Amino acid sequence: MKQDTPPLALEVTHLTKSFNGVTAVNDISFTVSEGEIVGLLGPNGAGKTTLIQLLLGLITETSGTIHILGMDLKKDRSKILSQVNFSSSYVSMPTSLTLWENLNVFAKLYGIRDYKDQINRLLTLLEIHSLKDSLTRHLSSGQLTRLSLAKALLNTPRLLFLDEPTASLDPDMADKTRTLLKAIRDQYKITLLYTSHNMKEMQEISDRIIFLYQGKILVSGTPAAVLDHFKENSLESVFLKVARGGNAE
Amino acid sequence: MNLQRVAAMIQRHFYLYQRSPPRIMEIFFWPLMDLLVWGFITIYLQRTQLNLPRFVLFFLGALLLWDLLYRAQQGISISFLEEVWSKNLLNLFVSPLRPCEFLAALMTISVAKMLIAGLASALMAWWLYSFNVFVIGVALIPFTLNLLVMGWSIGIISMSAILRAGQQAEVLAWGLGFLIQPVSAVFYPVSVLPAWIQPVALALPSSHIFEGMRLVLETGILPYDSLIKATLLNGVIITGAIAFFYHTLxxxxxxxxxxxxxTE
Known part of the structure; x- marks a missing residue:
């Protein structure tokens, strides 16, 4: 019997990006199905951040194509961006605005109709509703991460890019954020593509891992398949093996 | 062009200013300082050199109009820097906000800043020196519009330079306007400048605006040729500035x- 395959949220074909002769992303092709959580893993300089920026249209590709939700990123960037979102621990929001004001501005940028309800819902979900009138500059790093996630969920994105979402969090808050991400995926059926240096986190929440090394995909598969490929018992060992010993193939 | 997104960006800056007295003060502080220092110098010179015709009128008029241009420019470049300083630029660039909507929002903020600073300066000049800038008459409207467009152009060029070179270029947000001031015929006619630099001055809309303003004050006649030249030059410069912004992007x-x- 023929099984229904989920539609593709992302289709990357022969994507290459070079900066002054240095190839940061080298002829990469992969797909991500709707509803998948895909972790991008790799040592520093592997091309993870460049790849996410390419997928968000913040960098122009040297060659190759990117299709998001069936649309060409080059031709339909604005339409695509209204259906995707992004959160990073390295990006902030205006600190002189309250949480509510920041989310209000972004809700309007994303054209959210019932934005007040949506903001209230997300602030409650992320357990920061009591802070809605606080200035953003008074938030802790954990609260800032939650605000950034609230911004990223405002438009109920079909595809969410997360760049090291737990980088600045303590273990307790990082654990809560992971639980939250899974809950968000289950509740909103969002496709997640994210980077992290936290191997445990990757292993715990990813349906699939794409391991990048020197701008190329070294291996792609479920966490178990990646472990099996490298004959290791943890992603951390895989990471160290690759980072210290070339591609360890 | 999605006006809701433009309005959202304007609201973001309104939120910023509503609880930031230093930012509000900054709009009024420098025009007031200019007016105080140069206004009293003007009065002093007038008393010592009585032959100078309409000296107060020329000088204070020039000062007020120059400040309009400067505020219009800052409305663009400083508003852009606010996004850089708050590390919010990436959030905006990954949102559906288009570059043209971003520009439209900054231009609107620039109009608001220019009007607030301009009206405050005009009131202060009237109160301190009994100088009424509105004696320029109806010509004030086209002159002001031209200064606004030129301020936008300088603001967009400095914003593009910061986008390209980073925060090391942020001094341009304050300095680029003053770079062209000496050749803008703000306080003296183009004829005063050395012959070799006069073509540069005549290529700038500002010199035609300030020359025109002096002529209005002296004769009461609106110099259409100055106005047309300023408008045409502004058309070229704003088109070039916007093209430069898109190229830089x-x-x-x-x-x-x-x-x-x-993230820097």
Whole structure:
């Protein structure tokens, strides 16, 4: 019997990006199905951040194509961006605005109709509703991460890019954020593509891992398949093996 | 052009200013300082050199109009820097906000800043020196519009330079306007300048605006030729500035510099 395959949220074909002769992303092709959580893993300089920026249209590709939700990123960037979102621990929001004001501005940028309800819902979900009138500059790093996630969920994105979402969090808050991400995926059926240096986190929440090394995909598969490929018992060992010993193939 | 997104960006800056007395003060502080220092110098010179015709009128009029241009420019460049300083640039560039909507929002903020600063300066000049800038008459409207457009152009050029070179270029947000002031015939006619630099002055809309303003004050006649020249030059310069912004955006995306600008 023929099984229904989920539609593709992302289709990357022969994507290459070079900066002054240095190839940061080298002829990469992969797909991500709707509803998948895909972790991008790799040592520093592997091309993870460049790849996410390419997928968000913040960098122009040297060659190759990117299709998001069936649309060409080059031709339909604005339409695509209204259906995707992004959160990073390295990006902030205006600190002189309250949480509510920041989310209000972004809700309007994303054209959210019932934005007040949506903001209230997300602030409650992320357990920061009591802070809605606080200035953003008074938030802790954990609260800032939650605000950034609230911004990223405002438009109920079909595809969410997360760049090291737990980088600045303590273990307790990082654990809560992971639980939250899974809950968000289950509740909103969002496709997640994210980077992290936290191997445990990757292993715990990813349906699939794409391991990048020197701008190329070294291996792609479920966490178990990646472990099996490298004959290791943890992603951390895989990471160290690759980072210290070339591609360890 | 989505007006809701433009309005959202304007609201973001309104939120910023509503609880930031230093930012509000900054709009009024420098015009007031200029007016105090140069206004009293003007009065002093007038008393010592009685032969100078309409000296107060010329000088204070020039001062007020120059400040309009400067505020219009700052409305663009400082508003852009606010996004850089708050590391919010990437959030904006990954939202559906289009570059033209971003520009439209900054231009609107620039109009608001210019009007607030301009009206406050005009009131202070009237109160301190009994100088009524509105004696320029109806010509004030086209002159002001031309100064606004020129301020936008300088603001967009400095914003593009910051986008390209990073925060090391942020001094341009304050300095670029003053770079052209000496050749803008603000306080003296173009004829005073050395012959070799006069073509540069005549290529700037500002010199035609200030020459025109002096003529209005002296004769009461609106110099249409100055106005037409200023408008045509402004058309060329604003088109060039916007093209430069889009070109810079392409270069920055190609070189992968946007992430640096958004997180530095």
């Amino acid at each position: 392409r270069v920055v995306k190609d070189k992968g510099l946007l992430i640096q600008r958004g």
